[in-house]
Amino acid sequence: MPGAPEQLLSLQSVGFAHPARRGAPVQALSEVSLHARTGELLAVVGPSGCGKSTLLELICALHTPDQGTITAPPAVLMPQRDLLLAWLSALDNVALPLRIAGLGRAQARARARELFGEVGLDGFQQAHPAELSGGMRQRVAFLRTLLCGKPLLCLDEPFGALDAITRAEMQEWLAATLARERRTVVLVTHDVEEAILLADRVAVLSPRPGRVVASVEVELERPRNRTDAALSALREHALGLLASEGQA
Amino acid sequence: MSARLRAGLPAIALALGLLAAWELYVDLAGIGEQLLPAPHAVAQALWDSAGLLWHNFTVTAGEVLLGLALALSAGLALAVAIHLSPLLRRALYPLAVGSQAVPIPVVGVLLVFWWGFGIFPKLVVIALICFFPVVVATVDGLAAVDPEQPKLLRTLDASRWQAFRFAELPAALPAAISGARIALTIGVIGAFIAETTTPTSGPYPGLGREILSDVNFQTARAYAGSAILIVFAIACFYALSGAERKLAPWHTRARGETP
Ligand SMILES: Nc1ncnc2c1ncn2[C@@H]1O[C@H](COP(=O)(O)OP(=O)(O)OP(=O)(O)O)[C@@H](O)[C@H]1O
Numbered sequence: 252m253p254g255a256p257e258q259l260l261s262l263q264s265v266g267f268a269h270p271a272r273r274g275a276p277v278q279a280l281s282e283v284s285l286h287a288r289t290g291e292l293l294a295v296v297g298p299s300g301c302g303k304s305t306l307l308e309l310i311c312a313l314h315t316p317d318q319g320t321i322t323a324p325p326a327v328l329m330p331q332r333d334l335l336l337a338w339l340s341a342l343d344n345v346a347l348p349l350r351i352a353g354l355g356r357a358q359a360r361a362r363a364r365e366l367f368g369e370v371g372l373d374g375f376q377q378a379h380p381a382e383l384s385g386g387m388r389q390r391v392a393f394l395r396t397l398l399c400g401k402p403l404l405c406l407d408e409p410f411g412a413l414d415a416i417t418r419a420e421m422q423e424w425l426a427a428t429l430a431r432e433r434r435t436v437v438l439v440t441h442d443v444e445e446a447i448l449l450a451d452r453v454a455v456l457s458p459r460p461g462r463v464v465a466s467v468e469v470e471l472e473r474p475r476n477r478t479d480a481a482l483s484a485l486r487e488h489a490l491g492l493l494a495s496e497g498q499a
Numbered sequence: 500m501s502a503r504l505r506a507g508l509p510a511i512a513l514a515l516g517l518l519a520a521w522e523l524y525v526d527l528a529g530i531g532e533q534l535l536p537a538p539h540a541v542a543q544a545l546w547d548s549a550g551l552l553w554h555n556f557t558v559t560a561g562e563v564l565l566g567l568a569l570a571l572s573a574g575l576a577l578a579v580a581i582h583l584s585p586l587l588r589r590a591l592y593p594l595a596v597g598s599q600a601v602p603i604p605v606v607g608v609l610l611v612f613w614w615g616f617g618i619f620p621k622l623v624v625i626a627l628i629c630f631f632p633v634v635v636a637t638v639d640g641l642a643a644v645d646p647e648q649p650k651l652l653r654t655l656d657a658s659r660w661q662a663f664r665f666a667e668l669p670a671a672l673p674a675a676i677s678g679a680r681i682a683l684t685i686g687v688i689g690a691f692i693a694e695t696t697t698p699t700s701g702p703y704p705g706l707g708r709e710i711l712s713d714v715n716f717q718t719a720r721a722y723a724g725s726a727i728l729i730v731f732a733i734a735c736f737y738a739l740s741g742a743e744r745k746l747a748p749w750h751t752r753a754r755g756e757t758p
């Protein structure tokens with residue numbers, strides 16, 4: 252399966268250690284093998300500090316792996332913190348990738364404006380990040396990621412900092428948006444329910460150094476319902492895998 | 500506007516109180532006019548020599564503003580160079596620090612030898628005195644960009660220049676303005692030093708020279724000239740705060756009101 256020709260993204264036995272300023276390097280990942288086909292959403296769950304953010308940075312070619320190989324198309328990162336630019340309006344933050352690609356200000360804004368209505372941000376084009384709620388900021392950060400136009404999106408705990416109600420809203424929003432704008436996505440999360448709700452496959456990582464301890468296929472119909480019995484069963488299954496690793 | 504006035508009220512009240520105490524002190528202690536003129540004598544001198552002081556003031560104000568413009572451009576350019584190149588940082592930073600200890604009279608004559616009796620040598624002296632806070636504040640501002648930000652910009656395929664233009668430069672703007680504010684407050688005394696340490700010719704030598712030549716025998720006028728400089732420095736400082744609200748509104752909003 253891994254490395255088969257239709258895989259868009261594939262990692263083979265990837266290992267990586269962060270060089271430490273003093274002392275031994277921090278081994279973040281070891282022997283990680285993953286793959287995703289075009290249009291799939293691959294979720295990666297794991298305990299805090301197990302190397303999930305590092306994994307996305309490797310996929311985005313911000314580091315080179317110490318061991319193993321990564322085959323990945325051009326990928327864009329939605330970082331764990333939204334990193335919106337405080338001095339730009341929401342509209343200009345979304346338009347940033349287009350400006351970087353060389354479009355003029357007016358053209359970039361026009362393209363960014365088209366997206367705002369569809370995602371429930373109408374009327375907030377001119378608001379600055381400090382004036383937006385947490386959920387809105389994540390939407391703006393996601394639109395910025397989307398507008399970059401790269402085939403692979405790497406989302407790092409996009410809803411981790413939100414309250415439970417907003418997070419549930421945003422999960423539905425993301426599912427709906429991706430249904431319209433088909434992309435290949437790697438979604439990092441520590442929320443197993445979120446992973447099962449959104450993903451085609453869930454990779455479960457061990458505590459640091461992260462390894463893939465299980466890969467769970469999610470073959471449920473979309474749109475999915477979080478109270479669905481099959482979904483709950485899968486969630487219990489994945490939680491069990493995580494817990495058994497945590498003790499090991 | 501009336502809100503602004505209310506905000507300025509404590510300062511005005513305090514200044515009036517201090518002036519009253521000063522007047523009383525001169526009266527009761529019987530201090531001589533040459534040593535410490537009373538406020539009413541200073542006001543009288545200000546009124547009597549209004550024309551002379553005003554002409555000299557326009558010369559000095561021009562020097563301060565142009566000198567600060569020079570200090571700002573040189574300081575910003577130096578800060579960007581230091582930020583972008585570790586080699587230039589190691590080469591330039593110690594010398595920039597050292598420049599702050601240069602006793603100005605040592606170079607005053609040389610500057611006039613190079614550029615003549617005109618305004619330019621004075622601008623150089625003011626810039627020399629004022630550029631350093633701009634450099635320090637701007638370098639720190641440029642370095643204080645969120646360390647995660649470059650990662651994001653790289654996955655958006657930003658070039659080094661685009662990362663600088665879209666992220667680092669705007670992030671450093673409030674710090675640069677803080678540096679400019681410090682530069683501005685020392686700019687006025689910088690102009691005094693510039694005028695009194697570089698040889699001059701011409702009908703209006705500036706308020707600094709006027710004050711220096713008045714200080715022994717026309718003490719009240721020297722005080723009147725000083726009062727003008729003090730008010731000018733305060734006015735410049737608050738004008739810059741106004742400019743900051745325009746240039747970096749996100750920062751003023753986040754921090755609340757400026758002093
Ligand atoms: N720049 C760095 N330098 C040194 N060590 C680092 C660096 N970045 C991460 N690490 C270390 O690598 C390990 C994995 O970090 P990473 O951020 O990838 O974890 P994570 O799974 O994303 O955690 P979380 O769920 O808390 O976001 C941690 O032990 C961390 O201390």
Ligand SMILES: [Mg+2]
Nearest residue numbers: 303304331407
């Ligand atoms: Mg992380």
